[in-house]
Every structure is written in structure tokens, then in C-alpha cells.
Amino acid sequence: MTNIVYLNGDLLAKEDAKVSVLDRGFLFADGIYEVIPVYNDKPFRLEQHLARLQYCLEQVDIDNPHSNIEWKNIINTLIKRNGGGHLSIYLQITRGVSETRNHDKPSDINPTVFLMASELIVDETNISTASAALLEDIRWQFCDIKSISLLGNMLLKNQAKAKGHSEAILHRNGQVTEGSTSNVFIVKHREVFTPPQNNLILGGITRDVIIELAEAAGLKVHQQKITVDELLAADEVWITSSSREISPVTNIDENIINNGNIGPVAKVLHQEFQDFKKSLIL
Numbered sequence: 028m029t030n031i032v033y034l035n036g037d038l039l040a041k042e043d044a045k046v047s048v049l050d051r052g053f054l055f056a057d058g059i060y061e062v063i064p065v066y067n068d069k070p071f072r073l074e075q076h077l078a079r080l081q082y083c084l085e086q087v088d089i090d091n092p093h094s095n096i097e098w099k100n101i102i103n104t105l106i107k108r109n110g111g112g113h114l115s116i117y118l119q120i121t122r123g124v125s126e127t128r129n130h131d132k133p134s135d136i137n138p139t140v141f142l143m144a145s146e147l148i149v150d151e152t153n154i155s156t157a158s159a160a161l162l163e164d165i166r167w168q169f170c171d172i173k174s175i176s177l178l179g180n181m182l183l184k185n186q187a188k189a190k191g192h193s194e195a196i197l198h199r200n201g202q203v204t205e206g207s208t209s210n211v212f213i214v215k216h217r218e219v220f221t222p223p224q225n226n227l228i229l230g231g232i233t234r235d236v237i238i239e240l241a242e243a244a245g246l247k248v249h250q251q252k253i254t255v256d257e258l259l260a261a262d263e264v265w266i267t268s269s270s271r272e273i274s275p276v277t278n279i280d281e282n283i284i285n286n287g288n289i290g291p292v293a294k295v296l297h298q299e300f301q302d303f304k305k306s307l308i309l
């Protein structure tokens with residue numbers, strides 16, 4: 028049961044939570060969001076998610092409505108009220124409600140804060156794979172901001188879906204950026220490569236965890252540009268995100284990666300990820 032949401036200080040049943048049609052999130056997609064995984068009642072990498080939240084709010088010039096202690100209280104209350112366990116917390120902040128629809132940023136406005144929980148399905152033993160379409164990254168230039176304006180991501184993902192794939196891997200002029208809802212890694216000769224963190228990708232929290240775990244396991248990790256040719260010739264390709272953790276890509280369009288099998292490095296890091304989670308849930 029995940030029916031309790033948080034809206035501007037209140038905990039309510041989902042169907043009772045209402046937002047004005049003049050909310051700038053509704054009219055302009057003027058807001059940002061976070062997705063925080065929760066394992067056994069405990070938010071995973073919460074400090075890092077809150078740091079990214081702060082960064083994104085600064086980028087769009089919205090004052091953070093809460094201190095980190097307040098955020099932790101809100102999130103922990105929401106977890107409890109939704110039965111705990113494994114959850115995904117969605118957190119959204121919009122600039123708020125203005126009297127009129129006007130592109131100018133209103134001076135006197137309070138942000139709208141909304142959080143909800145959904146069930147997080149985790150399979151600690153089986154690794155779930157993905158199949159991807161390679162598509163041109165048609166999004167804007169500020170992909171490091173976790174904006175609620177996801178029209179570009181959504182159109183790309185739907186294009187991939189229409190071709191029978193579960194994700195779109197994106198490139199700009201032949202350079203891989205990220206997935207439509209994930210970050211991208213490749214393996215070549217047992218070394219790990221992922222595009223550098225800049226304005227063209229979202230700095231994934233899972234991406235950082237995977238880099239840390241790979242390095243701790245003695246693997247060389249290169250944060251550098253990856254060409255489409257390198258992607259298609261890789262020994263392994265994975266996508267990472269808060270909902271998927273690490274998911275090996277078995278094919279990109281008609282190109283089969285690692286004979287369609289889960290690669291050895293992905294297997295190691297999937298296990299490392301599970302062990303790391305367990306080490307936090309004492």
C-alpha cells in the first residue's frame with residue numbers, strides 16, 4: 028500500500044491531494060525532481076540525492092524550501108506511512124502557484140512540494156537485462172538539471188519502445204551521452220568507461236556508486252567520451268539508475284552485445300551492489 032502522499036506540509040491520500048491549475052509546474056514544467064530508492068525502510072544515498080536536489084534548485088533559481096534535516100524527517104515519515112520496505116520516493120518541487128500565466132519569474136511565490144512513494148521491485152539474485160535503441164539526443168543543453176520537463180526523454184523512450192526496446196541510448200554527433208532514463212557504461216578489455224559528468228548528462232547517483240564499487244574491486248574506470256563505434260564494439264554495455272541499479276544491455280538495435288549474455292564485469296558489480304546495500308542495512 029503506497030497511497031499516502033506529502034503535499035506542502037500535509038500527508039494525504041493520493042486522491043485527496045490537489046494542486047492549482049495555475050501551478051507553474053503544470054503550466055511551464057517549471058520545477059525539478061528526485062527519485063530516491065529505499066531499501067528495508069532506509070533511503071539509499073540520501074545525502075547525495077539531497078545534494079543533487081540543492082544543485083538543481085540553484086540552477087533554476089528556486090530557494091530550497093527545507094533543510095536537510097527537515098527533508099529527512101519528511102522522507103522518513105512518508106516511508107513509515109507507506110508501510111516501509113523497498114520503495115521508490117518521488118520528490119518534486121515546482122516554483123509554485125502564480126496569479127497569472129506569465130513567463131517572468133514571480134517575485135513573491137512559495138514552492139509547491141510534493142512527494143509520493145511507490146513499490147520498488149528489486150531482485151537481488153537475478154540480473155534484469157535491457158535492450159536499447161540508439162537514438163540521437165534531441166534534448167536541451169542542461170541535462171544535468173533533473174527538470175520535470177521530460178518531454179524529450181519521454182519521446183525518445185517511446186521511440187525505443189515502438190521499436191521493441193526497453194531503453195533509448197542517446198548520442199550527440201556520434202558521442203554517447205546517456206540513456207533516456209539512465210546512465211551508460213561500457214567495458215572493453217576489462218576496463219570500464221562512462222561518459223564524463225557535464226551538462227549533457229544527469230549526474231546519476233547510481234553511476235557514482237558503480238564507479239566507486241568498480242574502483243574498489245580493482246577495475247580501471249575512465250570517465251571519458253565514448254563514440255557510437257566504441258559503444259557498439261564494447262565487450263559489455265550497462266545502464267544504471269535508481270530503479271534499475273545495474274542492468275546489462277544485450278542488444279542495441281540489431282547489434283548483439285557479448286553474444287546476448289550478461290558479461291562477467293556486470294555480474295561482479297551486480298553482486299558488489301547487493302553486498303554494498305546489505306552492508307548499509309545492518
Ligand code: PDD
Nearest residue numbers: 062207208209210229231232233268269
Ligand atoms: N531517472 N539519466 C537520466 C536521464 C535519468 O532520468 C536517470 C534516472 C539517470 C540515473 O540517475 P540515478 O542513478 O540518480 O537514478 C540518468 C529516474 C530514475 C527517473 O526519472 O525515474
